[in-house]
Amino acid sequence: MSVETRSRRSPRGDNTRATILTAAEKLFAEHGIAAVSHRQIVAAARQGNGAAIGYHFGTTTDLVRAIEDKHGDHIESLRTRTISDMGSSPGLRDWVACLVLPLTDHLSAIGTPSWYARFAAQVLTDPTYRRIIIKNSFESASLHHVVEEIGRALPEVPEQELAERSVMMRTMLIYTCAEFERVLAEGNPSPWPHWPAAAHGLIDGIVALMQGPVTRLD
Structure with missing residues (x-):
């Protein structure tokens, strides 16, 4: 089962994915892609799991x-x-x-x-x-x-x-x-x-x- 399929089948996963997307978009918009780390995005999205981006999206x-x-x-x-x-x-x-x-x-x-x-x-x-x-x-x-x-x-x-x-x-x-x-x-x-x-x-x-x-x- 793919990462996307797992998150799509879980309402909680969908909410987490949307929260990460919003946080990443804001940080990328304000600072540029290269200047933003996965750790910063996870923190801005208030996610406790540091591997959340890899799980829900990949790279x-x-x-x-x-x-x-x-x-x-x-x-x-x-x-x-x-x-x-x-x-x-x-x-x-x-x-x-x-x-x-x-x-x-x-x-x-x-x-x-x-x-x-x-x-x-x-x-x-x-x-x-x-x-x-x-x-x-x-x-x-x-x-x-x-x-x-x-x-x-x-x-x-x-x-x-x-x-x-x-x-x-x-x-x-x-x-x-x-x-x-x-x-x-x-x-x-x-x-x-x-x-x-x-x-x-x-x-x-x-x-x-x-x-x-x-x-x-x-």
Whole structure:
């Protein structure tokens, strides 16, 4: 019987697993993956068994993947719904909204404080774990479709520049959300009053980025 099966069959195991996930996500978001030990996570989760992470998850990589999966399923369902709700002739802004809104709506639904955006930003800067976020968050079928449609809406932008701007677009999305999440958690002044306002600001910014002039260096 696998570790996951054991915990899933026990309500107590499910509660322990959820508590560990929350503690790990918060610590990873605030300090980075490499700076947090299993012992610190177990202590933050108030678990007496020092081997709890190994029992319920396995390695740190498994724990990072479990945190991403916890959020990724809901974000994916929101994206699928956003795509299906679009009109018959969507434009660039509509497709950018399909990129932004599933994440910001998810973060809004979690409430304050949340840690997922900062967790994702930390993972993206860690060469050991960034592939988990890239694979789960940026290689899903629905997101791949959205990015393709954004490209189709910009026929005047050459392929190389489009690839460069796609990287910038992803970076803008994750790090802007991470910064706003941090500001909300700390109760500091923000340019946006709430997540819907942040989402519309992000959509405006990404549309402007993608439509910007192309400068070639000879």
